[in-house]
Amino acid sequence: MSAMKPLRRTLVLAAGALAGSLLAPLRAFAAWNKEAFGSKTAAEALKGLGVSASSESKDIVIEAPQIAENGAVVPIEVSSNIANTKSISVVIEKNPFPLAAKFDFSDGALPYVKVNVKMGESSFVRVVAEAGGRFYTATKEVKVTIGGCGG
Amino acid sequence: MKIRATLKGDTVDVRVLMVHPMETGQRKDASGAVVPMHFIQEVVVRVNGKPVLEGQISQAVSRNPVFSFRLKGAKAGDKLEIAWLDSKGERSLSDAVIA
Numbered sequence: 001m002s003a004m005k006p007l008r009r010t011l012v013l014a015a016g017a018l019a020g021s022l023l024a025p026l027r028a029f030a031a032w033n034k035e036a037f038g039s040k041t042a043a044e045a046l047k048g049l050g051v052s053a054s055s056e057s058k059d060i061v062i063e064a065p066q067i068a069e070n071g072a073v074v075p076i077e078v079s080s081n082i083a084n085t086k087s088i089s090v091v092i093e094k095n096p097f098p099l100a101a102k103f104d105f106s107d108g109a110l111p112y113v114k115v116n117v118k119m120g121e122s123s124f125v126r127v128v129a130e131a132g133g134r135f136y137t138a139t140k141e142v143k144v145t146i147g148g149c150g151g
Numbered sequence: 152m153k154i155r156a157t158l159k160g161d162t163v164d165v166r167v168l169m170v171h172p173m174e175t176g177q178r179k180d181a182s183g184a185v186v187p188m189h190f191i192q193e194v195v196v197r198v199n200g201k202p203v204l205e206g207q208i209s210q211a212v213s214r215n216p217v218f219s220f221r222l223k224g225a226k227a228g229d230k231l232e233i234a235w236l237d238s239k240g241e242r243s244l245s246d247a248v249i250a
Contacts, residue, residue, distance in 0.1 A: 037192075097211065104205045106201075106204065107224075108201065109203040113219065114219035116212070116217055119211075
């Protein structure tokens with residue numbers, strides 16, 4: 001047994017070093033917004049994100065299929081042309097948990113994202129952009145042929 | 152993770168593929184048992200060590216998530232790092248050089 005000890009110590013040290021190197025970038029994470037992501041209605045999700053009032057904006061561009069045959073993979077592409085856009089949130093109004101994603105952009109990232117999402121049924125996809133302490137919103141309807149929440 | 156980062160004009164197009172089941176907690180396996188929720192919750196993108204984008208995501212993101220992002224001010228040769236953290240505390244970090 002005594003012969004194994006140094007080996008075990010080496011392994012523990014190696015594991016510690018590995019965890020440390022992986023943890024370093026993750027300290028930059030903001031905590032996952034449990035309240036907003038756990039909301040079961042779009043209104044509650046928006047409240048959880050701190051969106052009290054928002055105005056409709058044509059400067060938010062949403063690219064999504066009008067008809068998605070497979071709800072398990074629906075490509076959504078969003079960009080904001082509103083100056084100083086700080087964040088973009090994507091809310092799929094009819095999903096069991098409507099808030100799908102929130103992206104925070106710092107200096108160096110454009111307010112643009114493309115992501116594949118699951119949609120349980122046909123729904124409006126609402127995008128909320130935050131700029132200069134105000135919220136702007138736009139929607140696009142996506143009709144889903146086969147729902148993708150079970151996948 | 153598979154990362155592709157290409158400079159086009161003054162914008163870097165980033166595409167990343169993350170291998171993850173993104174279980175919603177609603178799917179049943181072959182025996183009829185519910186597969187528990189297990190999904191990526193947080194994503195961070197850094198350029199030369201500086202965070203430029205932070206994402207919080209839900210189980211609504213598709214299995215094996217694919218994201219596209221666009222960066223301004225980065226140049227060829229810069230180091231890009233992408234990390235994720237999931238609902239079980241599992242994490243992954245990958246890097247790439249902007250081409």
